[in-house]
Amino acid sequence: MTVLLTGADLQAQPEPGAANWKTWFISSVSDHRLPPPPAYKNEIGQVLLAQQALDSAGWQQLLYWNAGAPGYHWVDMVKDLWMSDTGYNGALANMLVGVAIYDATIAAWDTKYAYNRPRPFTADKRIKVYVPKPESPSYPCEYSVAAGVAVTIIGHYFPHMHDSVNKMAQQLMTARIAAGAAFPGDTRAGFELGKTIAQREIDRTKGFTPGTAWDGKMPQGPGVWKGKRPMFPLAGTNKTVVLDSSSQFRPAPPPDFAKEMEEMKRYNQTFSSRANAFYWAGSQFWYDALNKKIFEHNLHLNPPRAARIYALTAIGSYDGFVACWDAKYAYWGLRPDQYDTTWHPLIPTPPFPGYPSGHAALSGVMGELYAYFFPADKVYFRKKAKDAAESRFQAGIHFRSDNTVALELGSKVANAIIQRAKRDGAEDTPETKVFFPKKPVGH
Numbered sequence: 001m002t003v004l005l006t007g008a009d010l011q012a013q014p015e016p017g018a019a020n021w022k023t024w025f026i027s028s029v030s031d032h033r034l035p036p037p038p039a040y041k042n043e044i045g046q047v048l049l050a051q052q053a054l055d056s057a058g059w060q061q062l063l064y065w066n067a068g069a070p071g072y073h074w075v076d077m078v079k080d081l082w083m084s085d086t087g088y089n090g091a092l093a094n095m096l097v098g099v100a101i102y103d104a105t106i107a108a109w110d111t112k113y114a115y116n117r118p119r120p121f122t123a124d125k126r127i128k129v130y131v132p133k134p135e136s137p138s139y140p141c142e143y144s145v146a147a148g149v150a151v152t153i154i155g156h157y158f159p160h161m162h163d164s165v166n167k168m169a170q171q172l173m174t175a176r177i178a179a180g181a182a183f184p185g186d187t188r189a190g191f192e193l194g195k196t197i198a199q200r201e202i203d204r205t206k207g208f209t210p211g212t213a214w215d216g217k218m219p220q221g222p223g224v225w226k227g228k229r230p231m232f233p234l235a236g237t238n239k240t241v242v243l244d245s246s247s248q249f250r251p252a253p254p255p256d257f258a259k260e261m262e263e264m265k266r267y268n269q270t271f272s273s274r275a276n277a278f279y280w281a282g283s284q285f286w287y288d289a290l291n292k293k294i295f296e297h298n299l300h301l302n303p304p305r306a307a308r309i310y311a312l313t314a315i316g317s318y319d320g321f322v323a324c325w326d327a328k329y330a331y332w333g334l335r336p337d338q339y340d341t342t343w344h345p346l347i348p349t350p351p352f353p354g355y356p357s358g359h360a361a362l363s364g365v366m367g368e369l370y371a372y373f374f375p376a377d378k379v380y381f382r383k384k385a386k387d388a389a390e391s392r393f394q395a396g397i398h399f400r401s402d403n404t405v406a407l408e409l410g411s412k413v414a415n416a417i418i419q420r421a422k423r424d425g426a427e428d429t430p431e432t433k434v435f436f437p438k439k440p441v442g443h
Contacts, residue, residue, distance in 0.1 A: 021304065021425045034140060037115055037186070100194075103197055119133075140189040214234050225334045243322075251408070332353045355402045360410065367386075
């Protein structure tokens with residue numbers, strides 16, 4: 001049985017060395033070190049006034065915005081926006097929110113320990129603290145850093161959300177002050193730091209998505225996907241983050257699906273198989289499971305480590321998606337209901353080629369990443385990846401080889417990311433022995 005840290009234990013270990021962890025899209029955190037903070041004595045009164053002014057609505061905002069790690073609500077928001085995006089920037093925006101929050105958090109940790117500014121509740125005993133007491137220095141506010149990142153990236157890629165996310169960010173900063181966790185100067189500085197780094201990363205990733213429109217050319221003949229408006233036909237040309245290219249792990253061409261079509265027709269559906277097919281068709285299992293584990297391990301109280309997990313997951317989603325779509329449009333593998341027009345799947349067939357399966361590929365990525373994040377649960381998460389892959393066969397929208405090849409593809413993408421992660425310096429800290437144990441500890 002793995003021994004986990006309690007919230008109190010984590011508060012005693014606020015990752016003072018996180019500023020030495022490697023970042024993704026900024027070269028040096030010291031380049032982003034903020035100027036010294038203002039005198040906090042001048043801000044104590046503002047915090048006291050914010051606490052005295054708390055009403056029912058203020059308490060609701062306080063509880064909402066202080067829940068979870070700094071990136072928790074923003075990662076959730078961009079995940080939903082990505083799924084609704086019909087262009088090529090949704091996946092990029094989703095990746096950038098996760099990565100830029102991590103990079104900006106690491107930069108914030110450099111500034112925090114350069115100045116060691118006390119938290120409001122430590123600076124003045126009249127100030128109450130309404131959240132788990134953070135033990136890291138107060139300047140800059142790490143929650144405001146994440147808000148600055150999210151406002152900049154979401155506002156850039158989803159302009160219709162610009163005013164809404166700015167309003168949310170202001171609510172968050174007010175909530176941190178009223179909670180007694182940050183001075184007003186901490187929130188302002190954090191917000192601006194997050195915005196600056198996010199803009200740097202938007203600029204750094206220009207050219208990651210296709211710069212030209214699809215020419216509309218589709219292969220003809222037997223054995224290829226047929227449709228009028230294929231979704232994301234150029235996604236496989238996106239520039240990747242960890243992979244050398246989108247085709248680095250491209251699988252071999254698809255087989256003749258004759259035997260697999262026969263297997264699908266012979267498959268004996270049960271209540272359980274149908275339930276599995278429908279569950280994975282609409283489930284957000286991987287997102288929900290990640291947050292659950294972050295809370296169970298008290299990692300929401302450790303902003304740098306939580307940000308690292310969100311960043312690696314975001315990169316996995318992005319590189320896995322690009323690698324899968326590279327293969328889809330390299331081969332244009334047809335779907336079962338195209339191979340045999342008398343076949344009726346359980347759920348609607350997605351509007352893009354079948355080989356390899358997107359569900360299976362991304363589940364392969366997540367299964368391996370989560371096994372790395374939470375090694376005591378590696379059997380569970382790998383089993384879930386297989387369940388997700390099998391669900392697409394059970395739903396009748398993918399041949400079995402679509403799924404087996406995709407799982408392998410996803411695993412290769414994840415392992416490439418894990419190898420990079422092992423060199424980022426985060427495993428060289430004492431906390432790693434608890435979060436990433438080499439073997440179970442205790443009984």
